[in-house]
Amino acid sequence: MSLLRTFPGRGALARPQRGVADVAVLFGAAALLWLLVRLAHGATVPWDEASAPSTVSTEPAELPYYAARSVLRMFAALAMSVVFTFVYAIAAARLRRAEKVLLPVLDILQSVPVLGFLSVTITGFIALFPGSQLGLECASVFAIFTSQAWNMTFAFYHSLVSQPRDLDEAARSLRLSRWQRFWRVDVPGGMIGLVWNGMMSFGGGWFFLVASEALSVNNRFYALPGIGSYVATATDEGRLDRVLLAVVAMIVLVAGVNVLFWRPLTAWAERFRVEESEAAEAPRSSTLAVLRRSHLPALLGRVFGPLVYPLDRAMTVFGRAERPLWISEGRRRAGDLVFAVVVFALIGYGVVRMVSFIADTAGFGEVVHALLLGLVTFGRVLVLVVVATLVWVPVGVWIGLNPRVSRLAQPVVQVLASFPANFLFPLVTGVLVATGIGLDWGGILLMSLGAQWYVLFNVIAGASAIPNDLREASASLRLPRALWWRKLVLPAIFPSYVTGGITAAGGAWNASIVAEIVSYHGITLTATGLGAYIKDATGTGDGARILIGVTVMSLFVVGLNRLLWQPLYALAERRFSL
Template sequence: MMDLIIALIYSMGRMFLAYIVSVITALVLGVSMARNRYLEAVLLPILDILQSVPILGFLPVALLYIARLLPGMLGVEVAVVFLLTTGMVWNIIFGVYSSVKSLDPSIDDLVKTYRLGLATRFFTIYSQAGIKSIGANSLISWAGGWFFITSAEVMVGGEGKGVIGIGSEIIKSFTMGDYARFVIGLLILVISIVATYIFIWNPMVSESTGIRLVDVGILYDEVFKPLARITWDGLAEACIWFESKLVTLVRSLAIPGRIVRGSAYGILAVLVALAMVNISRAVISYGGYLIRVSTTDVLVLISNTTITLARVATVVLISVVITVILAYASYLAIVYGEKSLGHQVIVLLGEILASIPAILWWPILSYIAFKGSMGQYIVAFIVFLQGTIWYSYFNILIFGLSSIGKELTELSRVYRIKGSLFLRTLFIPAMLPSVASGALSAWGGCWNSSIVAEYMALGTSIINLGGIGSLLDIYAAENDYTHLTLALIMFSIVIAIINIVFWRGVVFKKVSRRFTVA
C-alpha cells in the first residue's frame, strides 16, 4: 500500500512539473506567434501537426537524446516529463495565442508611446491577457497528461530505467496477476486525480470562465493561487530588472540600436543554424536507411494509415454528437432547474472517467476483450473514445455553454422555440465555435489514442488490430527507428493535408464566416 502511495507522489510530481513546463512553453510560443507574423506563419502549421502526433512519435527524442545525454535518473525523469508535456501543452499554446491575438490594436500604440521593453510587455500585458485562457484550458491539459502518464512511465521504464510511478506499478500488478493490488492502485489513482480537479482545477476554471463546477476552493485560494502569483511576480521583477540594467549598459556604451538588434538577430540566426545542422545530420543519417525501405513497406503504411483515419473520423463524430447531447441536457437542467447542479454532476462524472489513463482500460475490460471475436474491437472503441471525447466534452460543456447568454434563453421563451427547432436554430449555432474547437482538439487526441487502442500487450497475450498506431507500437518495441521515422513522416503528411484542406479550409472558414459581422 505504501509503495503505491510513493509511486503516486512520483507521478503527481511529474505531472505538476510537466504542467509548469507546458504553461511556460505556451506563454513563450503563444505570445511570440500572436505578436510576430513571421513566427506565426512558420510555427502555426507545425504545431497543428505536432498536437496530433502520438506520444510514441516523441519517444526517439526522449530515449535517444534526453535520457542518454543527461546523467543517470535525471535523464530518465526529464524524458518522462518531456513525454507528458507533449500530451498537455498544445491546447494551452493555442489558447494563449488566441487570447493575445484578439487584444485591442490600441495596445500596440500604448507600447510604442511608452516604449515598453520586451520583458515589461510580456509580463504586464501579454501574459495577463493569456491568464484566463490558461486557467480554462488547464482542465483539458491535466486530463491529457494523466491519459498518457502510464504510457510515458512504461515506455521509458521499458528501457530498463526503473521508473517509479503509479501507472507503471498498476500495469505491473496486472501483469503479475496481483489483481487486488491492481484494483487498489486504480482506486488510489482515480481518487487522487479527482481530488486535484475539485481542489485546484475546478476552482481555477470557475474563476476563469464564471461557470460553476463542483469545487472546494480553499486550497486553490489560500495556497495554489498565492504561490503561483508570488513566483510569477518574482520572475517578472527579475526579468524586468535585468532588462533595464541591460538597456542602461547599452546606452552607457553608446551602442547604436541597429547594432543591438543586429547582434540579437545574429545570435538567433546562429541558434537556428545549429538546430538546422543537427536536423540535417539526423536527416542524412536516417536518409541512408530510408532509401532501403521497400515499396511494400510504404504500401503497408498507407493502408494502415487509411484504417486508422477511418476509425478516427468515426470516433470524433460520435464524441461530438454525444457531447452536444450532454450539453443540451446540461442546458435544460440549468434553465428549467434554475440551478447548475445537473451540469456540475455531468462535468464531474466526465472528470472521473477522464482520470483513468488510456492504457488501463485494456486490463479493466480484459474480460470483454477476450470474449468473442468483437470483444477486442469493442474495447478498442472505448479506448479511442476515452482519448477523444474529453477534448470536445470540456470545450463544449464549459466554454460552449458559457456562450449561450440569457438573451438567447429569453428569446426562445418569448417565441416558444423548443425541442429540435431550438436545438437546430439557436443552441448548436450559438455553440458552433466551441464545437469546432472541441472537434479539432478531439481529432488530435484521437490520433494520439491510436497507439493504445490498436495495439496492447497483456501479459503473454498480444492484441493487434492493425492501423498506424499499431505499427508505431511495434516499431518502437523493436527499436526500429527507421520504420518508425517513415511512419511518422507519413503520419505528419496526412495530418497536414487534412488540417489544411478540411479543418482550416472548410470547418473554421465556415465558422468564421458565420460569426463575421459585415
C-alpha cells in the first residue's frame, strides 16, 4: 500500500509540468501567428518603382523589425527549397530519361550566381504585382531560394540513389503506392542528411542576404527592410558602429534560430536512424522536450490523423512502387531516340540564339577574356576545396562521432556557418588596405567564409550516420587508428563528403560574386576574376556580359562536376553506400 501511495504523488507532480508545457507551446504558437500577420502586412504595402527607396534607416530601433523581416524571407525560401527538393530529386532518381537532363540542369543552376537570377527575374516579379512591394519581396525570396535549394536537392538525390536494396524490395513487395513509398521510405531514409544540409543551405542564404535585400540591377537600386539592407546602407554611410551592431544582432538571430528550430529538428531526426544498437548518447533539445511534454501535438495528431488513410487512397492515382511494366527493346530504343532528339533540338536552338546575340553585341573576344578570368577564379576554388578538406574532415568526424561534442559544437558551428561573412567585409577591407594585401589573395579567404562549411556539415552528417554497431565492432576489434580511418571512417563518410565537396565548389563559385569586389565608404578593392566580372556587368545592366559571365561560370562548374564529382558519386554508390 505504501508503494501505491507513492506513484500518485509522482503523477501529481508531473501534471503541472505538462500544464506549463501546454501553456508555453500555446503562447509560442500565438506569438508566432501574430508575428507572421504583422510581417506579412509589411510585405504588401503600396510601392512605386520610380520612387522606391534605395536605402533603409540605420536607426538601432529599426533593427529588430528588419531582422524579423529577414527571418521571414529565409523561412519562405526554405519552404520553397524543400518542395523543390522533393519534386526534383524524386524525378531525377526515379525517371531514367529525366535523370540524364535533370542532373546537368541542376549542375548549371547551382553554378548560376544569385545576381544572375536576379538580373532576369526581378523585372518579372515587379510586373507580377504592380503597385505592391510584394513583387520585390518575391524577387528577394527567390534569390535566397537559389542559394538554398541546390545543396538540399543534391543531398536528397544521393540518399535516394544509395538507398539499401532491401528497402526497395520491401516497398515493392508490400505494394506501396508511390505516395506511400515517398513518405514512409524515401523521406525517412534521407531525413538526417536532408536536415543537416537544410541547416547548411539556410546558412548559405544568410551569406547572400545583402545581395538579396539591397538590390542593384540594371543601374537601378532597390532596398527592402531587412538586416542585409541595413548593413549595406551602414557600409555605404561608413557607419562602422551600426555595422558592428548588426553583427551582434545577427549572432543573436542565428543562435535563436538554431535553438528554436534547427536543434530540435536535428534531435527529432534521430528517430529515423536505422541501426541495430542505440547510440550511447542521443542529441537532445530543450525545445523538443517541451513539445513532447505538451498535449497539443498529440491533440493535433488525433484531429488530422484520420485524414491520412483517405489521402493515401487518393494518391494511388500516381501508381504503385513496383517495377514498370515490361516494354519491348524496340519501343524503349524508339522512346530514347525521340527523347534525345527533342532535348538536343532545344539545346541547339538555345545555343544558336545565344551565339547570335553575343556576336551582335559584345563579340567573341569578350568570351575569351571571360574564360581567362574563369581560370583565375577556378584556381581560388581549387585552393579552397583542398584546404577545406584537409582542415574540416577530421574536425567533422570528431564532432559527428561524439554526441556530447556535437551538442556543444553544433550551436558554434551553426553560428559560424550561418553568419553572413559579407557583414564583416567592411572590417576586412580596412585590414587589407592597412596591410597592403591585395584582394587577389584575400578573396580566397572571403570565399572560404561562405563555402567551406558545406564540407564540414556534410562530414558531420556522414559521421553521425555511421551505424553504432559498426563503431562497437571496430572498438571490440581494437583497430589501429590508421586502419580505423581507412576501413571504417573514410569509406562511411565518403558519400557525404562528395555531396559536401560538390556543393562547396558550387558555393565558392557563387561566393566569388561578392568576394572579388569589396567596398567600404568609398574604398573599393577588386580582384581579377570571373566573379568581379559578373558583378560589374550586373550593376551596369550589360546583358551581353552577364550572359557571357554566367555561361562561362556554368561551363567551369559543369565541366568540373562531370570530370571529377560525378565519377566520385558513382564510386560512392558502387562501393561505399551502407
